[in-house]
Amino acid sequence: MARTQGSHxxxxxxxxxxxxxxxxxxxxFAAVSMRQIAGEVGVQAGALYNYTPDKQTxxxxxxxxxxxxxxxxxxxxxxxxxxxxxxxxxxxxxxxIRFHIERPDEVFIAYMELRNLAPExxxxxxxxxxxxEDELETILRNGVAAGDFAVPDPRVATYAVIAMLTGVxxxxxxxxxxxxxxxxxxxxxxVRKAVxx
Amino acid sequence: MARTQGSHxxxxxxxxxxxxxxxxxxxxFAAVSMRQIAGEVGVQAGALYNYTPDKQTxxxxxxxxxxxxxxxxxxxxxxxxxxxxxxxxxxxxxxxIRFHIERPDEVFIAYMELRNLAPExxxxxxxxxxxxEDELETILRNGVAAGDFAVPDPRVATYAVIAMLTGVxxxxxxxxxxxxxxxxxxxxxxVRKAVxx
DNA sequence: GTTTTAACTGAACGTGCGTTCATATCAAAC
DNA sequence: GTTTGATATGAACGCACGTTCAGTTAAAAC
Numbered sequence: 001m002a003r004t005q006g007s008h009x010x011x012x013x014x015x016x017x018x019x020x021x022x023x024x025x026x027x028x029f030a031a032v033s034m035r036q037i038a039g040e041v042g043v044q045a046g047a048l049y050n051y052t053p054d055k056q057t058x059x060x061x062x063x064x065x066x067x068x069x070x071x072x073x074x075x076x077x078x079x080x081x082x083x084x085x086x087x088x089x090x091x092x093x094x095x096x097i098r099f100h101i102e103r104p105d106e107v108f109i110a111y112m113e114l115r116n117l118a119p120e121x122x123x124x125x126x127x128x129x130x131x132x133e134d135e136l137e138t139i140l141r142n143g144v145a146a147g148d149f150a151v152p153d154p155r156v157a158t159y160a161v162i163a164m165l166t167g168v169x170x171x172x173x174x175x176x177x178x179x180x181x182x183x184x185x186x187x188x189x190x191v192r193k194a195v196x197x
Numbered sequence: 198m199a200r201t202q203g204s205h206x207x208x209x210x211x212x213x214x215x216x217x218x219x220x221x222x223x224x225x226f227a228a229v230s231m232r233q234i235a236g237e238v239g240v241q242a243g244a245l246y247n248y249t250p251d252k253q254t255x256x257x258x259x260x261x262x263x264x265x266x267x268x269x270x271x272x273x274x275x276x277x278x279x280x281x282x283x284x285x286x287x288x289x290x291x292x293x294i295r296f297h298i299e300r301p302d303e304v305f306i307a308y309m310e311l312r313n314l315a316p317e318x319x320x321x322x323x324x325x326x327x328x329x330e331d332e333l334e335t336i337l338r339n340g341v342a343a344g345d346f347a348v349p350d351p352r353v354a355t356y357a358v359i360a361m362l363t364g365v366x367x368x369x370x371x372x373x374x375x376x377x378x379x380x381x382x383x384x385x386x387x388v389r390k391a392v393x394x
Numbered sequence: 395g396t397t398t399t400a401a402c403t404g405a406a407c408g409t410g411c412g413t414t415c416a417t418a419t420c421a422a423a424c
Numbered sequence: 425g426t427t428t429g430a431t432a433t434g435a436a437c438g439c440a441c442g443t444t445c446a447g448t449t450a451a452a453a454c
Contacts, residue, residue, distance in 0.1 A: 008401060028312060030227035034442060046444075047402050055442070112309055115225060156375070156383050163364025164357045171356050178353070186353050194391040209431080231412060243414075244432050252412070 013051045015041045020058050025105035029059050029116045059113060060121040066106040067128035073099055074135060085143030086192075092136055093191050094184045096165045101180060107169055133158050140195065150197040161191055210248045212238045217255050222302035226256050226313045256310060257318040263303040264325035270296055271332060282340030283389075289333055290388050291381045293362045298377060304366055330355050337392065347394040358388055 019040035023032040034055055038045040052058040074095070081091035100107050110129075114122060137158040143149035151157045165187060172183055216237035220229040231252055235242040249255040271292070278288035297304050307326075311319060334355040340346035348354045362384060369380060 012401080026312070028225060028227055030225050031313070033440075035440085043401090044403055045442080046404075049443070050401065115223070116228070152386070153375075153383050156380070157387065159364055159368050160361045160384060160387055163367070164361040167356055167360025170360070178350075183353070186350050187357060189349070190354065190357055190391040193393060194387040196390060230410075232410085240431095241433055242412080243434075246413070247431065 012041065012043065012047070016048055016051050017058075017062060021062055021105050021109065024059065024062070024113065025108045029055075029109075029113045056116075056118055056121070059109075060117060060125075062106070063110050063113070063117070063121075063125050064128070066103065066110055067125060067132070069103075070099060070132060071128060074132065078135065085139055085146055085148050088139045089136075089143065089149075089191065089195070090188055092139060093161075093165060093188045096162070097168050097184050097187060098180065100166055100169055101172060104169055107166065111166070133162060136161060143195065148197055149195045151195050157195060161194070164190070209238065209240065209244070213245055213248050214255075214259060218259055218302050218306065221256065221259070221310065222305045226252075226306075226310045253313075253315055253318070256306075257314060257322075259303070260307050260310070260314070260318075260322050261325070263300065263307050264322060264329070266300075267296060267329060268325060271329065275332065282336055282343055282345050285336045286333075286340065286346075286388065286392070287385055289336060290358070290362060290385045293359070294365050294381050294384060295377065297363060297366055298369060301366055304363065308363070330359060333358060340392065345394055346392045348392050354392060358391070361387070 016037060019037050020032070023036055023040065033045075034048055035045045038048055041048075048058075052061070074092075077091055077095045078088070081088045110125070114125065117125060137154050140149060140151050140154040140157055144151050144154065168183060168187065172178075172180070174180070178186075213234060217229070217234050220233055220237065230242075231245055232242045235245055245255075249258070271289075274288060274292045275285070278285045307322070311322065314322060334351050337346060337348050337351040337354055341348050341351065365380060365384065369375075369377070371377070375383075
């Protein structure tokens with residue numbers, strides 16, 4: 001085994017994933033060629049195949065890694081938020097905005113490129129997304145049971161809240177009129193009122 | 198001038214636009230070839246160029262026609278809604294859901310394929326989208342002035358409400374658990390409460 | 395200093411792309 | 425029945441695609 005240290009593989013691999021992420025988000029999966037990705041990294045197209053079996057798997061792994069990171073981050077945050085439904089909902093709201101704003105390319109791809117996934121890869125990403133949505137639905141159901149929230153249909157409210165929060169990514173730009181924490185507060189006000197008892 | 202009536206052009210033209218709409222929505226603009234569109238219509242690829250100068254213009258005109266239809270439908274609806282901010286907001290909310298659910302392919306394309314537009318075409322679509330958003334922002338500002346709404350930032354609330362409403366398209370399916378008018382009412386409840394004074 | 399082998403090159407494979415255009419078709423116009 | 429021209433064909437253009445692979449490079453191992 002030669003060159004286990006000093007090897008380029010632990011440098012080139014992440015560089016390929018970063019370049020693919022950026023280019024897929026900018027131009028779309030179908031519009032980006034393996035040669036473009038390779039060019040961004042500074043290697044020939046053939047070299048990419050030391051790091052991914054094919055273009056489809058490269059896309060899938062970017063999406064799966066993003067969803068894994070989202071679920072891991074939520075598990076860590078949820079542990080800090082306690083059990084009170086109102087506190088958990090505020091924690092979910094603020095964390096969703098912050099996490100998604102920090103990863104615009106990943107979020108864009110995770111929403112836009114689902115149709116370019118092979119069926120089994122699509123099913124896996126959908127499973128992870130569902131797991132994320134389920135936490136919010138549970139928070140809403142618990143809040144209804146506790147009399148804190150008036151939500152006639154927790155599943156629909158889950159879709160509505162997540163769509164509203166993810167929408168921040170379409171317009172927010174760092175350095176704009178509002179700070180991120182101001183945006184968090186504006187959205188939390190709307191979420192809180194929308195589900196209020 | 199021969200064959201001005203009985204000509205195929207008034208049949209083939211719409212069929213091309215319908216096929217392109219369907220295929221762009223299913224697979225994405227970049228992943229659909231002119232030969233695929235032609236195949237769906239039952240002509241050769243070259244025949245498409247009697248109806249569009251190029252693939253890019255075909256996409257742009259689908260998006261522009263959709264936005265024109267949206268603005269025209271809003272103008273007609275708004276005229277019926279009167280001047281009361283609460284009534285106008287309810288009208289906007291229900292109409293947005295209904296109009297968008299009836300046109301899933303157009304909506305999908307209008308959101309996902311913006312990055313495939315040439316800069317001048319992108320600017321035009323953005324202009325039309327802005328005009329649509331402006332109506333909602335005006336409703337919110339009028340409601341705040343009248344004391345009906347408590348909305349600290351009408352621009353952000355506009356983004357939030359539209360993202361939430363458009364999100365219906367990602368999950369609603371006709372014949373499912375909820376009727377469209379039930380969905381309208383669930384969303385209207387959330388919108389009403391979120392902006393309530 | 396020789397051997398080993400991970401990492402990468404560069405050319406090639408077959409395929410499909412958007413677009414053009416000379417030619418064919420055929421219903422309407424006269 | 426002849427002319428006209430809108431409509432469509434089908435072949436061709438040059439180019440780029442995803443992927444493969446025999447060969448080259450060079451750092452680590454001994």
